[in-house]
Amino acid sequence: MKLATAILLLLFFFNTNAQKVFDFSSSCQQAYTEVMQLQIGKGFRYIEESKQANPQNLIPVYIESYIDFFTLFLNEDPQEYAQKKELFDERIGLMQTGNKNSPWFLYTQSVIYLQKAAVAIKFGETWTAGWAFRKSFLLIKENKKKFPNFLPNQLIYGALEAAVGTIPKNYKWLASLLGLRGSVKDGMLQVKTFAFSNNAWAQLMRTEGAFIYGYLNFYLENQKSETVQFLRSGRFDLVNNHLLAYMAANLGKNDKQTEFAKSIILNRSKASGYLETPVWHLELGYDLLNHLQLNDAVREFNLFLQQFKGKFYVKDTYRRLSWCYFLMGNMPAAENARKQIMSKGSTMADADKEAQKEAQTKKWPNALLLEARLLDDGGYRTEALQLLRNTHVNNYTDITDQLEFTYRMGRIYDGLDDNAKAIEFYRKAYQLGKDRTEYYAARAALQAGMIYERTGNKNEAVAYYNLCLNLGEHDYKSSLDQRAKSGIARCTGQ
Structure with a gap:
């Protein structure tokens, strides 16, 4: 009995003190692929399988952070944020227990800090977002110096460098003080190189690469039609990959390719396990309204407002709902929708600011x-x-x-x-x-x-x-x- 107890104690000591590792095993690769398609159900099962196979592996925890990021960023549920916001810091702490000689050591921390920054913006925590963004940038910059041949660095560092490159001249001194220097040209070159690379990591991360490249190319490079064509090229599964389907629908709408955007939303896979998000109703509502399909647009906007718990684009949705009723000649409903603009949502997004300003004029x-x-x-x-x-x-x-x-x-x-x-x-x-x-x-x-x-x-x-x-x-x-x-x-x- 004493010998058995001693062995168990030694095993416990070994397991709790063994260095954590970064192992992108086959089950981790499957988990990552599913999560990046917003197939959260399958992704979570692979994560649990990976954790059980190797409790010391930190990659399943890293992938799990993507689930919370996508859920919080798209759905903006304040109660869920209150429950999960500390998880970003906890996971960063876990990443710091890993092998410091691995390129994933700083990389995973940088990505989770970036997730934390993006989510914090959605909940109006701009100070938190700013510092998390700075930390993400400095960590990936350091990782790029330590591991210059680690291709995933290009995706995150390039994206952040391009973003920093758009900081106004009168704020350059502050950016420099914080250690932030960037170039849109250099940053975009790195992101594009990654997105079109045949490297094994780039192929595994092709959805994430396409997503980041697509939005930056659309907005920073102003290559709108080129970006939508990139998504329409047949390289991507816009039926089963909900993340890229969302981007294609969103950017298609913003490039005024409404019929394409609408077809993406209507034809996406309806299988179980995908992240449930009301943003699909919002996007479809925009598409229907833009072809003056007013009754159908009213239905979709109302579904979004009933299901969405966040604040971004709520005022704009009520404004567009009021336009529907106004053009239909239903002025009581139009006035009621406009009244909601003043008390619902926030003015963090420009579209919401304009909606509130329009409502305040009381002019139609x-x-x-x-x-x-x-x-x-x-x-x-x-x-x-x-x-x-x-x-x-x-x-x-x-x-x-x-x-x-x-x-x-x-x-x-x-x-x-x-x-x-x-x-x-x-x-x-x-x-x-x-x-x-x-x-x-x-x-x-x-x-x-x-x-x-x-x-x-x-x-x-x-x-x-x-x-x-x-x-x-x-x-x-x-x-x-x-x-x-x-x-x-x-x-x-x-």
């Missing part, structure tokens, strides 16, 4: 201009032009309507690749709205800059991007300024 938009806007947003430009073809700026007595009409004509001709007419209307919209707080003048300058950049006139492009940046406070200022800075960085090779 011009119905014709609203229909044209929605059709244009959906990529139905010929239908939008047909609505406005027989009208002129002088048909509108309200200065805001005059401004919106001028800007909208520019956007429609821009989408129809009539650059000359688009530039003409953008210039008029900028002059008409440069001293006002609506976003039209800034967006007109930004769009004009994009046309000049696309046609190779980079000097003129930079001039228009600067016009956008130099405007005073207006709707969507932070996001439009960010895009203008990215445009200047592209044109000047920064």
Whole structure:
């Protein structure tokens, strides 16, 4: 008995003091692949299998962090966040018990800090997010120096370097003080290299690589159609991979490819085990509204509002719901939806800020201009032009309507690749709205800059991007300024 007890004590001592390892075993690879497709059910089963096979392996814990990240980031449930927010720090602590000579030692910590930062933003904890972002950047920077041939470094370091590269010039001193220096050009090159690599790690992480590359290429590089085509190329399973399906639907909508976006949502796998998230209802609601399918859009927006527990895009959803009722002629329902804007959600997102501002005016938009806007947003430009073809700026007595009409004509001709007419209307919209707080003048300058950049006139492009940046406070200022800075960085090779 004494000998047996001694053996058990020795085994216990060995198990509790053995160094933790980073082993991306076959079951871990299966777990990671399933989780990155948002197939949480299968992913969790593989995680548990991996933990049982090797309790000292930290990779299952690392993969588990992705589950909490996706769930909290997409669903924004404050009660779930209160329960799980400390898990990010606990997992970082666990990663620190691993083998320091492994490239995964600092890498896993960097990724979990980045997850913590992204989730903290969703819950309004900007200070926490800022420090977690800084820690993530410094850790991956150090890992890149220690393990220069470890390809996954390129994905995270490149993404963070590109993001840091868009920090405004007047904040560069602060970024430098915090040890943050970046370049959009250099960062994007690293991300792209990873996304298109045949390296074994890049192939395993192809969903994560495509997701990061896709969003950065779409917004920082302004390669909208190229990015959507990258997703439509047949390289990816947009039926069973819900993460890439979501990105394809989201970016497809934002590139005005509504029919494509809608088909992705409707045709995605309905098998059990996928992360349940109401964002699908929101995305489909946008798509339906943008083709004036008002009753169906009302259904989807209401489903989103009933199921979503977060704050991002809640005000914007109520605004779009109010538009549906307004265009349907149901003013009591429209007024009730608008009333909710003032008390629900938050103003952290630019779209929500604009929704609240619109509600505060107590003015309803011009119905014709609203229909044209929605059709244009959906990529139905010929239908939008047909609505406005027989009208002129002088048909509108309200200065805001005059401004919106001028800007909208520019956007429609821009989408129809009539650059000359688009530039003409953008210039008029900028002059008409440069001293006002609506976003039209800034967006007109930004769009004009994009046309000049696309046609190779980079000097003129930079001039228009600067016009956008130099405007005073207006709707969507932070996001439009960010895009203008990215445009200047592209044109000047920064």
